Amino acid sequence: MAGLKLTNVAKTYGGSVEVLKDINLDIQQGELIVFVGPSGCGKSTLLRMIAGLEKISDGALEIDGQLVNDVPPAQRGIAMVFQSYALYPHMTVRDNMAFALKIAKKPKDEINTIVEKTAEMLQLTPYLDRLPKALSGGQRQRVAIGRSIVRDPKVYLFDEPLSNLDAALRVATRIEIARLKERMPDRTMIYVTHDQVEAMTLASRIVVLANKGIAQVGTPLELYETPQNEFVAQFIGSPSMNLLRGEIIGTGAQTRIKLLDGRYILSDVPTTEEDLGLTVNVGIRPEDFVLSDENGAYCGTVDITEALGEVTLVYFKVDTLADGAEPIVAKLPGVQKDLRGTRVCLTAAPEKVHVFHEGQSLLYRNR
Amino acid sequence: MSPLLQGVVMILIGLSGCIGYFYVSNFVLDKIIFPPKLDDQGRNINRANLVRPWLFLLPALLLLSLYLIYPVVGSFYRSLFNRANTEFVGLANYGALWNDSGFRTALYNNFLWVLVVPAASTFMGLLVAQLTDKLSWGNVAKSLIFMPMAISFVGASLIWRFVYAVDPNIGIINALRDTVGLSPMDPLQLPFWNNFFLMVILVWIQTGFAMVILSAALRGIPEDTIEAAVIDGAKPRQIFFRIKVPQIKGTIMVVWTTITITVLKVFDIVYAMTGGNFKTEILPSYMMDYMFRDDGRATAVAFVIMILVLPVMIWNISNARKEMR
Numbered sequence A: 001m002a003g004l005k006l007t008n009v010a011k012t013y014g015g016s017v018e019v020l021k022d023i024n025l026d027i028q029q030g031e032l033i034v035f036v037g038p039s040g041c042g043k044s045t046l047l048r049m050i051a052g053l054e055k056i057s058d059g060a061l062e063i064d065g066q067l068v069n070d071v072p073p074a075q076r077g078i079a080m081v082f083q084s085y086a087l088y089p090h091m092t093v094r095d096n097m098a099f100a101l102k103i104a105k106k107p108k109d110e111i112n113t114i115v116e117k118t119a120e121m122l123q124l125t126p127y128l129d130r131l132p133k134a135l136s137g138g139q140r141q142r143v144a145i146g147r148s149i150v151r152d153p154k155v156y157l158f159d160e161p162l163s164n165l166d167a168a169l170r171v172a173t174r175i176e177i178a179r180l181k182e183r184m185p186d187r188t189m190i191y192v193t194h195d196q197v198e199a200m201t202l203a204s205r206i207v208v209l210a211n212k213g214i215a216q217v218g219t220p221l222e223l224y225e226t227p228q229n230e231f232v233a234q235f236i237g238s239p240s241m242n243l244l245r246g247e248i249i250g251t252g253a254q255t256r257i258k259l260l261d262g263r264y265i266l267s268d269v270p271t272t273e274e275d276l277g278l279t280v281n282v283g284i285r286p287e288d289f290v291l292s293d294e295n296g297a298y299c300g301t302v303d304i305t306e307a308l309g310e311v312t313l314v315y316f317k318v319d320t321l322a323d324g325a326e327p328i329v330a331k332l333p334g335v336q337k338d339l340r341g342t343r344v345c346l347t348a349a350p351e352k353v354h355v356f357h358e359g360q361s362l363l364y365r366n367r
Numbered sequence B: 001m002s003p004l005l006q007g008v009v010m011i012l013i014g015l016s017g018c019i020g021y022f023y024v025s026n027f028v029l030d031k032i033i034f035p036p037k038l039d040d041q042g043r044n045i046n047r048a049n050l051v052r053p054w055l056f057l058l059p060a061l062l063l064l065s066l067y068l069i070y071p072v073v074g075s076f077y078r079s080l081f082n083r084a085n086t087e088f089v090g091l092a093n094y095g096a097l098w099n100d101s102g103f104r105t106a107l108y109n110n111f112l113w114v115l116v117v118p119a120a121s122t123f124m125g126l127l128v129a130q131l132t133d134k135l136s137w138g139n140v141a142k143s144l145i146f147m148p149m150a151i152s153f154v155g156a157s158l159i160w161r162f163v164y165a166v167d168p169n170i171g172i173i174n175a176l177r178d179t180v181g182l183s184p185m186d187p188l189q190l191p192f193w194n195n196f197f198l199m200v201i202l203v204w205i206q207t208g209f210a211m212v213i214l215s216a217a218l219r220g221i222p223e224d225t226i227e228a229a230v231i232d233g234a235k236p237r238q239i240f241f242r243i244k245v246p247q248i249k250g251t252i253m254v255v256w257t258t259i260t261i262t263v264l265k266v267f268d269i270v271y272a273m274t275g276g277n278f279k280t281e282i283l284p285s286y287m288m289d290y291m292f293r294d295d296g297r298a299t300a301v302a303f304v305i306m307i308l309v310l311p312v313m314i315w316n317i318s319n320a321r322k323e324m325r
Helices: A043-051 A094-103 A108-121 A136-150 A167-183 A197-200 A221-224 A230-234 B003-031 B038-078 B092-099 B101-132 B138-150 B153-163 B172-179 B193-219 B223-232 B236-247 B247-264 B268-273 B283-290 B297-323
Strands: A004-013 A018-027 A030-037 A058-063 A078-081 A155-159 A188-190 A204-210 A213-218 A242-249 A254-261 A264-267 A279-284 A290-292 A297-309 A311-318 A328-334 A343-347 A354-356
Touching: A004 A043, A004 A311, A018 A043, A018 A058, A018 A213, A030 A043, A030 A197, A043 A078, A043 A155, A043 A188, A043 A230, A043 B223, A078 A136, A078 B223, A094 A136, A136 A167, A155 B101, A167 A197, A167 A254, A167 B101, A197 A221, A204 A221, A204 A230, A213 A230, A213 A354, A230 A242, A230 A279, A230 A354, A242 A328, A254 A279, A311 A343, A311 B092, B003 B038, B003 B247, B092 B101, B092 B297, B101 B193, B101 B236, B101 B247, B138 B193, B153 B193, B153 B268, B193 B247, B223 B236, B236 B247, B247 B297, B268 B283, B283 B297
Parallel strands: A030 A188, A030 A204, A078 A155, A155 A188
Antiparallel strands: A004 A018, A004 A058, A204 A213, A242 A254, A242 A279, A254 A264, A279 A354, A290 A343, A297 A311, A297 A343, A311 A328
């Protein structure tokens, strides 16, 4: 089993600057784990610690059940694809891919066979004798991927591999990586990105990093449907989940919440009697809003609409919202041309309403 | 008028002359030759912009070529005449050079210098640059190694005279010999090897130069190519020779050729250390031996040196231009 296990892993610089702490993570063989998080959250640092490019300040990293904290990168059975491709500029594509094998003193014929097979798989055969500078960005990234494939590592590490590509190429390469994963289901991959679309589409599980630690680990849909805290709730999904203040006035299998303007909303999040009177944040995703009559939960004036064709983003100011506060955003189907300046009322189905207390989801607390 | 004042006045006259030239020529170009008027506006502005660089650069180019080309032609012309500059002798001076064993020794020694000094300096510079790269006190070490660059060749030679001194109380080589009970000797009179003792001085000076340039080049290597090599399993030595050095090959060539050109011009070291005796003569010092005594012969040597430097120079410039791209 080529899994990874991180136990209380921490990273400090110069003994005082703490970047990551108490990272506990169990990665199974064959998973594609995506690290996401805002810039500066330490996701690349964590990846580089797994690669062995950064020292692990504290805790234990096990690959395949073996403690590798002090094992040099080359012997960890990993390969890494860098954001900037990191191709050797003075070597041809062939030599770039063969470098690791040459260092490992593999026989020449074997190297040639592996390189040519990999090149064919990545459609790089016509470029084998070119230098990296004569390739396009997408081709370069494919060479970088090829360079890790030839080593046949147990764990693939991707450090924002698509960030330097333009939008169209990014989608194409993303699909290529997904195919690559499919072709080797027993290989573990760890993928760092700040792009949530990449995370949602590629990951078997996503690790959301924030505030020096892990905010939540789960499958993409788990994170989307049942975020553990406000951070994950707002980080996953675009536009972000709306949060509005309210007070619990009815508990049980369903929770009844009174909003600031005196309106009510029901949530499927179960609560106990102790929660009565608790001040909470009600979270509703823009796409979960539906238009309703005056009995709706949120009523207000439409500020701006953004028509995206298949949907319209409607920014509206709830009656009780203080001046200057972020407007609530709803994603309504189709084109909603004439909403601007009008008064609308919206509501959401109880199963779509999230409830957070002090940043944490009540759903998880009460489980 | 005191000479100081004279100098200042001349500088002022020169400067205002230059500024005046640029101003007036620019005015003439813009207002009189190609005035941006009515229907010709755009075209005339473009024309003026085409002419302007030539207008501004021409005086400098002319003066430069005058002072570069005239001496070359003049030297060659002078080398065709006899010692007293009274009689045209054709290529006789060159023939005499070829038949002179002193010249052949100088040529041979110079060949050794060109072979050894650039290679040794570049190699040492690269070594120092790499070793000091990640060191906290690396900059101090680099400053110390760069220091000899600031010393004139003659000054450096004087310092090394002490190193090579025969007296064991002064010279380090003889001090070492003394401690193991060997009698003192003069390193500079040791046939063949004395050339290398002289080369050491230039290597000592040029290592700093190579180090500074190569250190900057090493810093310019993308860090992630090195990290990729680490992950690929390369050992530090393999990373250095297979990842780093190839990436700064262009810079290494520029440093190498620049030092080669320096080597072909250096005469001070030989002149100050041995005066060209004990078979340590090289071309520039050989030339100095004849200068003012037989200018025909000296200019012939100068011309030979120029012919030798030229291809290196061209190669150097083309390398440097490639680097800049």
